[in-house]
Amino acid sequence: MGDQDPRTTGDVLEKTKTVIESTLGKFRVLLLNDDYTPMDFVVQVLESIFHRQPAEAYRIMMQVHTQGSGVAGVYTHEVAETKVATVVDLAQDAGYPLQAAMEKV
Numbered sequence: 001m002g003d004q005d006p007r008t009t010g011d012v013l014e015k016t017k018t019v020i021e022s023t024l025g026k027f028r029v030l031l032l033n034d035d036y037t038p039m040d041f042v043v044q045v046l047e048s049i050f051h052r053q054p055a056e057a058y059r060i061m062m063q064v065h066t067q068g069s070g071v072a073g074v075y076t077h078e079v080a081e082t083k084v085a086t087v088v089d090l091a092q093d094a095g096y097p098l099q100a101a102m103e104k105v
Helices: 039-048 054-067 077-094
Strands: 027-032 069-075 099-104
Touching: 027 039, 027 054, 027 077, 039 054, 039 077, 054 069, 069 077, 077 099
Parallel strands: none
Antiparallel strands: 027 069, 027 099
């Protein structure tokens, strides 16, 4: 059986395939400051979308407010894209211009 051609023995050959993370890294999701979105709404976004505790959400919101942007979280490319889209959609639905962006870590 060892000398037989594996294509004719009925055996299943396995070929290992290395799955490379499509992002080749992680991405920061940033919330960007604007003059119209209420601070309470930004805290709510951080708590609901990014699962931040109230004190941490407040700290990040203050960083956005005082420094122009703040890191809401670090995720794979696909998750970061989804979080950015969710923030923008939620803000638009509420009538606010809050924006989010992502950058490679």
